[in-house]
Amino acid sequence: MTDRIDTKKIPTRRLYSGEEIPCIGLGTFGSDKYGPEQIAEAVYGAIRFGYRLIDCAAVYQNEDRIGEVLQKAMTEGIVRREELFITSKVWNDMHGEGDVLASCRKSLRDLGLKQMDLYFVHWPFPNYHAPGCDGDARNPDSRPFSVEEFMRTWRQCETLVDRGLVRYIGMSNMTIAKLEAVLPLCRIRPAALEMELHPAFQQKELFDYACAHEILPIGYCPLGSPSRPERDRTAEDVADGELPSVATASKAHGVHPALICLKWAVQRGQVPIPFSVKKAQYMSNLTCVINDPLTDAEMAAIEADDRNCRLVKGQVFLWKGAKGWEDLWDVDGSRRTWEEALNM
Numbered sequence: 001m002t003d004r005i006d007t008k009k010i011p012t013r014r015l016y017s018g019e020e021i022p023c024i025g026l027g028t029f030g031s032d033k034y035g036p037e038q039i040a041e042a043v044y045g046a047i048r049f050g051y052r053l054i055d056c057a058a059v060y061q062n063e064d065r066i067g068e069v070l071q072k073a074m075t076e077g078i079v080r081r082e083e084l085f086i087t088s089k090v091w092n093d094m095h096g097e098g099d100v101l102a103s104c105r106k107s108l109r110d111l112g113l114k115q116m117d118l119y120f121v122h123w124p125f126p127n128y129h130a131p132g133c134d135g136d137a138r139n140p141d142s143r144p145f146s147v148e149e150f151m152r153t154w155r156q157c158e159t160l161v162d163r164g165l166v167r168y169i170g171m172s173n174m175t176i177a178k179l180e181a182v183l184p185l186c187r188i189r190p191a192a193l194e195m196e197l198h199p200a201f202q203q204k205e206l207f208d209y210a211c212a213h214e215i216l217p218i219g220y221c222p223l224g225s226p227s228r229p230e231r232d233r234t235a236e237d238v239a240d241g242e243l244p245s246v247a248t249a250s251k252a253h254g255v256h257p258a259l260i261c262l263k264w265a266v267q268r269g270q271v272p273i274p275f276s277v278k279k280a281q282y283m284s285n286l287t288c289v290i291n292d293p294l295t296d297a298e299m300a301a302i303e304a305d306d307r308n309c310r311l312v313k314g315q316v317f318l319w320k321g322a323k324g325w326e327d328l329w330d331v332d333g334s335r336r337t338w339e340e341a342l343n344m
């Protein structure tokens with residue numbers, strides 16, 4: 001394998017503005033398993049190899065180390081700032097008035113950037129939980145989604161664009177019901193929606209909804225997050241690599257099932273952001289999207305293998321009175337108001 005990929009060969013996806021961004025990026029959440037040092041080193045290696053989109057977040061607690069390697073890569077002439085597309089996210093404890101600006105400024109400072117390319121609202125409510133907390137932990141102050149509260153956070157994101165601190169803003173962990181409620185109220189619309197997407201969890205309706213609204217779906221846990229923390233594991237979870245369609249394609253193409261998940265993601269049209277600190281993995285993850293595509297029959301077989309298996313259920317964000325994690329995701333198709341949810 002070459003030590004650098006020709007970045008011109010990497011397909012692109014279009015934002016609503018017409019700007020093109022790479023069809024794949026690098027995740028930076030260490031899943032409580034990998035530390036900031038290792039992750040920053042991987043970001044540096046990945047940029048050297050040809051990655052241009054890096055998915056960061058304040059809550060991953062490594063933006064300062066990533067900032068150092070971004071500077072290093074630019075100083076060494078490996079990449080220019082305008083070739084990179086850097087995302088970050090405001091965490092749930094920073095939704096209050098003035099906090100989004102403070103959080104964005106901190107991420108910019110840590111990452112050593114003057115401007116963020118895309119800034120997400122990480123979760124659509126202010127329910128705080130400390131990073132790495134236990135799956136059974138609940139915060140008594142947690143509350144259901146509120147359009148008013150969300151819009152107060154979104155307005156602050158819009159101001160970040162007005163001030164030139166951020167080029168695009170995005171949402172994450174949303175549902176159609178929530179989007180229906182907030183999109184008509186947005187002065188600046190979301191450029192992207194970060195959502196869990198892998199063969200066993202395809203979220204077809206939400207994916208189609210986002211595309212129809214020119215919101216680019218960015219797929220997290222694209223490999224089914226095999227190293228995810230214990231708190232995000234349940235007995236019912238399906239391993240994507242074991243889906244018959246993925247296993248069969250993996251044999252046919254002679255590659256690891258992870259690469260089949262990525263080929264599927266890119267050919268479907270979402271932007272996967274696989275995480276890896278291992279050179280061979282992150283190199284093959286990028287290389288696989290420029291050669292040996294899946295056939296139409298393989299794409300159709302994977303589509304038919306959807307198991308509706310959500311891995312990041314978000315149960316730590318539940319409020320008092322909530323029945324279960326399904327309440328976070330409006331699984332019955334309706335969005336409950338704060339009052340309705342509390343009275344259930």
Ligand SMILES: NC(=O)c1ccc[n+]([C@@H]2O[C@H](COP(=O)([O-])OP(=O)(O)OC[C@H]3O[C@@H](n4cnc5c(N)ncnc54)[C@H](OP(=O)(O)O)[C@@H]3O)[C@@H](O)[C@H]2O)c1
Nearest residue numbers: 027028029055220221222223224225227258274275276281
């Ligand atoms: N917006 C949100 O709320 C949200 C939520 C979750 C994640 N994210 C973002 O999405 C990114 C990706 O999600 P994720 O890290 O949970 O899961 P993932 O990318 O699906 O899985 C990452 C793991 O897959 C394994 N892997 C990677 N490349 C491989 C390859 N070529 N062959 C075999 N195994 C491979 C590695 O496991 P080993 O290390 O064990 O080898 C790696 O740690 C995160 O890093 C983060 O940036 C966002």
